[in-house]
Amino acid sequence: MALPTLKESLHNFYESHEDNLLRDYPGLTISRLENDFKRFLEKSELSFDPLILNGPNNSLSEKFFSSLKEGIPLEQIINEAYFYKSEFFVDENVLIPRNETEILVEKVVSFIRKIKKENISLIDIGTGSGAIILSILADVLNVKINALATDLSAKALEIAKTNAFRLDFKIADSHQLCFKIGDRLFEIEDKFDIIVSNPPYIKESGDRFKVHERVHSYEPHIALYLKDEEHDEWFNTFFKQVDESLKPQGLFMMEGHEDHLNYLEKNFRELIDVNDYQEIKVVKDYTQRDRFLWALKK
Numbered sequence: 001m002a003l004p005t006l007k008e009s010l011h012n013f014y015e016s017h018e019d020n021l022l023r024d025y026p027g028l029t030i031s032r033l034e035n036d037f038k039r040f041l042e043k044s045e046l047s048f049d050p051l052i053l054n055g056p057n058n059s060l061s062e063k064f065f066s067s068l069k070e071g072i073p074l075e076q077i078i079n080e081a082y083f084y085k086s087e088f089f090v091d092e093n094v095l096i097p098r099n100e101t102e103i104l105v106e107k108v109v110s111f112i113r114k115i116k117k118e119n120i121s122l123i124d125i126g127t128g129s130g131a132i133i134l135s136i137l138a139d140v141l142n143v144k145i146n147a148l149a150t151d152l153s154a155k156a157l158e159i160a161k162t163n164a165f166r167l168d169f170k171i172a173d174s175h176q177l178c179f180k181i182g183d184r185l186f187e188i189e190d191k192f193d194i195i196v197s198n199p200p201y202i203k204e205s206g207d208r209f210k211v212h213e214r215v216h217s218y219e220p221h222i223a224l225y226l227k228d229e230e231h232d233e234w235f236n237t238f239f240k241q242v243d244e245s246l247k248p249q250g251l252f253m254m255e256g257h258e259d260h261l262n263y264l265e266k267n268f269r270e271l272i273d274v275n276d277y278q279e280i281k282v283v284k285d286y287t288q289r290d291r292f293l294w295a296l297k298k
């Protein structure tokens with residue numbers, strides 16, 4: 001009897017592990033798995049060996065299957081995540097960019113198009129893979145953007161640099177992008193037209209039960225959590241810095257936790273002079289969950 005091909009092995013694996021796979025990878029379909037398996041093989045120098053593609057089970061597929069059994073996120077297995085309009089390199093040192101964050105990119109890009117300025121200064125705080133800032137830079141062509149990507153994690157910043165290098169061909173030459181390691185806006189004296197951030201916003205204990213076990217196990221805690229007792233002060237300090245660093249008519253847009261955004265918006269209003277702002281609001285995502293804080297200066 002002929003041994004199964006890799007495709008048959010994948011189908012057999014999916015069928016015999018379906019319950020566990022759907023527990024660890026909610027909504028995972030066999031076609032998504034097939035696609036990611038193909039990407040995984042393509043990235044291996046062995047993938048061009050026809051014996052491996054058409055032949056029986058081998059160590060490459062075993063490696064893929066054992067990573068799946070462990071529950072390692074697919075994006076980390078294939079070192080690739082699709083976000084907005086681009087593919088980003090990811091590993092265990094960065095948050096896997098999420099679909100809902102694309103709304104932040106969309107809103108900022110349309111803001112940039114609307115204000116019709118020739119030069120814009122932009123900072124992304126907690127850039128991680130660089131998904132937000134690189135997506136904005138790649139999508140805006142006729143405005144010159146002076147951009148700064150920052151992160152507290154040196155390893156994350158290295159990955160953002162890797163992605164900037166890989167996506168360079170999509171980014172207009174007129175844009176400028178620098179990187180800086182650091183905590184929030186400490187040690188940054190420049191002022192900005194746009195401040196964006198998807199900071200760590202999950203309370204380490206209080207919100208822990210809302211976090212999927214796989215996310216907790218495999219994504220960097222520096223990207224996810226703030227200590228419960230430090231949460232409010234962390235944001236208060238950040239908001240004061242934002243207020244000081246935002247130019248007139250400048251926009252601050254931050255992703256946050258759906259359960260805390262209204263509270264954070266209230267704190268933001270108390271910390272700044274509301275008369276300096278045209279608009280301060282919580283923006284919902286497409287499933288009507290509170291998702292972003294939006295503050296626009298006069």
Ligand SMILES: C[S@@+](CC[C@H](N)C(=O)[O-])C[C@H]1O[C@@H](n2cnc3c(N)ncnc32)[C@H](O)[C@@H]1O
Nearest residue numbers: 095097126127128151152153183184198200223
């Ligand atoms: C939720 S992740 C967001 C990553 C990326 N911007 C995205 O949207 O996919 C938060 C990021 O903030 C970084 N970070 C954590 N604490 C920070 C701090 N105090 N100052 C700056 N960055 C910080 C983490 O290293 C992580 O890369």
